Amino acid sequence: xxxxxxxxxxxxxxxxxxxxxxxxxxxxxxxxxxxxxxxxxxxxxxxxxxxxxxxxxxxxxxxxxxxxxxxxxxxxxxxxxxxxxxxxxxxxxxxxxxxxxxxxxxxxxxxxxxx
Amino acid sequence: xxxxxxxxxxxxxxxxxxxxxxxxxxxxxxxxxxxxxxxxxxxxxxxxxxxxxxxxxxxxxxxxxxxxxxxxxxxxxxxxxxxxxxxxxxxxxxxxxxxxxxxxxxxxxxx
Numbered sequence: 277x278x279x280x281x282x283x284x285x286x287x288x289x290x291x292x293x294x295x296x297x298x299x300x301x302x303x304x305x306x307x308x309x310x311x312x313x314x315x316x317x318x319x320x321x322x323x324x325x326x327x328x329x330x331x332x333x334x335x336x337x338x339x340x341x342x343x344x345x346x347x348x349x350x351x352x353x354x355x356x357x358x359x360x361x362x363x364x365x366x367x368x369x370x371x372x373x374x375x376x377x378x379x380x381x382x383x384x385x386x387x388x389x390x391x
Numbered sequence: 392x393x394x395x396x397x398x399x400x401x402x403x404x405x406x407x408x409x410x411x412x413x414x415x416x417x418x419x420x421x422x423x424x425x426x427x428x429x430x431x432x433x434x435x436x437x438x439x440x441x442x443x444x445x446x447x448x449x450x451x452x453x454x455x456x457x458x459x460x461x462x463x464x465x466x467x468x469x470x471x472x473x474x475x476x477x478x479x480x481x482x483x484x485x486x487x488x489x490x491x492x493x494x495x496x497x498x499x500x501x502x
Contacts, residue, residue, distance in 0.1 A: 280434075309489065318395075318478055318492030319435070332487025366434050370488070378423045378482055380490060382434035 278303065280369050280383030288389045289357050297352045297386045301369030307331075308350040309380060310342055311366040319366055325350055354388075362390045393418045397479050397493035404469055404500050412464040412477055412496045420484030424462050426455050427478040429495070435478055469500045 281300045289295050301308050307326040311319035321334040325344035344350045348369075354361055364387050368380035396415045404410055416424065423442050427435035439448040441457035448455045452473065454465040464477055476497045480490040 307488070311490075316494070318480070318494050319490070321489040321491070324487055324489055332489050334489065364432075368490075378488060379425070379437060379440055381437055382427075385432075385434045387432070 280367055280381055282365075282367050282383040282386050284386060285384070286387045286389075288391065290391055291357055291359060293357050294353065294355045295357060295388060297354075297365050297367075297388070298349065299352070299367030299369075299383060300349045301367075302371075302381060305369040305371050305381075306348055307370045308344055308348065309368045309370070310350070310352045311368065311382075312336075313364040313366055313385070314362075322352070357390045359390050362388060364388075393481055393483055393491040395479055395481055395491055395493035397477075397496050399496060400494070401497040402499070404466075404498070406470055406500055406502050407468050409465070409467045409469070411466070412479075412498070414462040414464070414479030414493060415460060416462070416479070416481045417460075418481045418483050418491070422482040422484040422488075424457055425480045425482070425490060426453075426462070426464055427480065429476045429478055431476075438477075466498070469498075471500050471502050474498055474500045 309324040310322040313319040323342040324332040328344045339355045342352045364385040366385045367383045370380045394417045426438040429435045439455040444459045476495040478495045480492040
């Protein structure tokens with residue numbers, strides 16, 4: 277079975293531009309979470325979606341937004357990019373409604389570089 | 392606020408030299424504690440979930456244990472392929488199902 281997939285793999289943007297990152301969860305998983313990981317740090321929570329509804333938001337500015345589609349895939353949008361937005365953006369999927377639904381499985385990430 | 396502290400930041404072992412990684416946490420009610428392995432430039436790979444104090448999980452050369460304040464990841468007779476960053480994360484029992492991560496322990500196993 278395919279794991280979590282993310283696109284693109286790498287992205288280079290200029291300050292002030294906008295970017296859209298995409299994620300497809302594991303088949304059968306209905307929840308998607310987004311994390312930002314800067315070099316040398318652990319991932320930091322940005323958003324969580326379940327059944328197209330936002331279920332949680334981390335301490336990120338309003339420049340960050342996301343949505344989930346009927347097929348459970350998700351997009352993360354970042355507007356007005358800053359140099360500090362350069363990071364590895366990770367998508368994680370999890371199942372719901374079972375005792376194992378707390379486990380989150382990560383995709384390979386999208387490496388965003390802002391110049 | 393939930394907090395996770397991992398130590399040491401980096402660890403260098405000789406092949407076969409067993410050791411332990413520490414994860415100390417504070418959380419307003421623990422739903423679960425998670426261990427991940429991360430290779431450079433890749434996403435974290437799920438290893439274990441621990442739910443209650445006293446619980447232990449094993450996988451090959453790795454064994455994770457949990458107390459009310461900390462978790463340990465024991466590595467027995469490591470091999471060079473065990474070299475990676477090991478991340479610990481907690482999920483609180485209430486509210487959103489978000490993971491709070493530590494900064495990780497970078498493990499290097501030399502042949």
